[in-house]
Amino acid sequence: MPSNSTPHQAICEQCNKPFVHFQSLTRGQRFCGYHCAMVYRVAHWFPKHTPEALFWRRVNKDGPIIRPELGPCWIWTGATDAKGYGAFYDRRIKRRATASRISYEFEHGPIPGGIDICHHCDNPPCVRPAHLFTGTESDNAIDSRRKNRHSKLTVEQVKKIRELRKSGMKAIEIARLYGVSDASVCFACNGRTWWYIE
Ligand SMILES: [Zn+2]
Numbered sequence: 001m002p003s004n005s006t007p008h009q010a011i012c013e014q015c016n017k018p019f020v021h022f023q024s025l026t027r028g029q030r031f032c033g034y035h036c037a038m039v040y041r042v043a044h045w046f047p048k049h050t051p052e053a054l055f056w057r058r059v060n061k062d063g064p065i066i067r068p069e070l071g072p073c074w075i076w077t078g079a080t081d082a083k084g085y086g087a088f089y090d091r092r093i094k095r096r097a098t099a100s101r102i103s104y105e106f107e108h109g110p111i112p113g114g115i116d117i118c119h120h121c122d123n124p125p126c127v128r129p130a131h132l133f134t135g136t137e138s139d140n141a142i143d144s145r146r147k148n149r150h151s152k153l154t155v156e157q158v159k160k161i162r163e164l165r166k167s168g169m170k171a172i173e174i175a176r177l178y179g180v181s182d183a184s185v186c187f188a189c190n191g192r193t194w195w196y197i198e
């Protein structure tokens with residue numbers, strides 16, 4: 001066996017994770033694999049072609065101001081789906097994804113599957129990270145809410161809230177009506193809480 005078959009530890013310059021390679025120490029290896037090497041190359045040689053750059057190129061940051069305290073919405077100008085949410089072809093996962101979800105992930109990292117993005121501004125095509133939120137409560141909080149211990153809402157109210165939301169009423173208006181946060185309304189409607197109610 002040649003001498004360069006001994007394993008060497010190195011840190012990937014793209015993902016910063018340690019990896020083992022079998023090249024000589026002098027030649028070294030900079031990336032943990034082909035994927036990281038390509039991501040690094042695109043970012044450094046073609047900065048206009050990174051997923052982030054391709055994404056933000058299609059965003060108009062001078063959108064409508066729906067709640068003054070939030071500032072203008074950043075509107076997705078690319079394709080939208082039937083519900084008005086932005087649609088972005090994500091090359092990293094090779095499928096279409098909701099633009100607001102992608103934006104949120106650029107800012108905060110991957111979202112666990114199945115959790116919907118909610119908009120503080122109630123404006124589906126908006127992708128401004130400050131206007132987006134998910135359930136970031138601790139598991140305990142979710143559990144206790146599931147067991148209905150701390151919820152301010154009754155089953156009947158949740159059903160009514162879902163009806164109002166479907167009829168087009170804004171989450172923030174419903175929240176004021178019932179004296180709860182817009183997050184509670186969003187979670188009740190997307191099934192994050194009260195998932196057991198039809
Ligand atoms: Zn890597």
Ligand SMILES: [Zn+2]
Pocket residue numbers: 072073074119121122123126127128131
């Ligand atoms: Zn917005």
